[in-house]
Amino acid sequence: MTKKSILLGxxxxxxxxxxxxxxxxxTVPSNLAPDVNDWKTYGTAEVKNHSVNLSGGSSGWAxxxxxxxxxxxxxxxxxxxxxxSDSRKTSVDASRSGNPYxxxxxxNSKKKIKNYVTGDTRTTDNVIYTIVPVGSExxxxxxxxxxxxxxxxxxxxxxxxxxxxxxxxxxxxxxAKKLIAVYSQGTL
Numbered sequence: 001m002t003k004k005s006i007l008l009g010x011x012x013x014x015x016x017x018x019x020x021x022x023x024x025x026x027t028v029p030s031n032l033a034p035d036v037n038d039w040k041t042y043g044t045a046e047v048k049n050h051s052v053n054l055s056g057g058s059s060g061w062a063x064x065x066x067x068x069x070x071x072x073x074x075x076x077x078x079x080x081x082x083x084x085s086d087s088r089k090t091s092v093d094a095s096r097s098g099n100p101y102x103x104x105x106x107x108n109s110k111k112k113i114k115n116y117v118t119g120d121t122r123t124t125d126n127v128i129y130t131i132v133p134v135g136s137e138x139x140x141x142x143x144x145x146x147x148x149x150x151x152x153x154x155x156x157x158x159x160x161x162x163x164x165x166x167x168x169x170x171x172x173x174x175x176a177k178k179l180i181a182v183y184s185q186g187t188l
Contacts, residue, residue, distance in 0.1 A: 029179065032066050032167040033143070039064045039165075045145075052165070054147045056086075056098050056158030063144040068106070071134050071169045075176040078102050078119055078143055079129035079183055080165035087157035097150040098158025102130055104143040114138060123184040131176045134169075143167060 036050050043060030046053045052062040068076065082100035102119035114137065119130025134141075145162045149155055166183060170176035 029168045029170070032068075032169065033165055034064055036062070036162075036165055039145075051161050051163040052145050054100075054145075054160045054162075056147065056155035056160075061144050061146045062162070063104075063142055066141045066143065066167055067139065068134050068141045068169075069139045072136050072138060074134055075170045075173055076132050076134055076141060077129065077166070077168040077170055077176045077179045077183075078104065078117065078132070078141075079127055079168075079180060080145060080162045081126055082128045082163075083126055083161045085159050085161075088154075094158065097148055097153045098155040098160070099148045100128055100160040100162060101146055101148055102128055102143065103146050104141060106132070106134065106138045107140045107142065108137045109139045111140070117141075117143075123180065125184040125186075127180070127184045129180050129183075131170075131173060131180075133173075141167070 036052055037047055039047060039052065039062045041047060041060065041062045044055055044058035045060035045062045047062060054060050080102065084098065084100055086094045086098060088094050102117070104117040105113045106115040106117065107113055114135060115132070117130055117132050119128060121130060122128050145165060147155060147158070147160045168179050170179055
């Protein structure tokens with residue numbers, strides 16, 4: 001290997017690393033969420049292969065609690081890759097119900113709910129997310145991965161898979177939006 005090829009390799013590698021450094025002033029953020037295999041489940045939610053599967057027609061969800069006391073004054077980014085398969089024949093039903101979404105609440109030290117969190121904003125890359133500010137008295141975030149329902153509309157046949165759910169802390173809303181963009185590209 002020549003000196004020139006080594007320098008060329010280092011130069012090329014810098015372009016792979018540079019985008020993350022350009023987005024984040026400090027270091028690449030770490031995911032605050034535990035591995036999805038450690039999340040609690042309710043009902044028919046099933047965790048396997050580092051994903052959460054929700055079967056339409058049955059009630060179920062997965063959730064986790066995160067201590068966010070040290071993140072007061074920052075923004076939390078809650079996101080997950082989500083895929084929906086739907087065998088229902090009525091397209092109106094398919095668009096209205098059975099959709100993946102993020103839900104949660106921010107609680108104080110006495111476990112009293114202070115703010116509700118909802119997120120079904122989608123990117124074009126099958127990523128759902130929400131951005132939420134952390135108030136001064138907040139201690140815990142409870143994040144749920146759920147499937148929407150509509151009264152008198154069956155979700156039977158609508159299945160949802162969440163993979164790689166994340167929780168990041170950002171110093172500003174602008175930085176939070178950049179995190180979403182990078183996460184959507186699969187580079188976080």
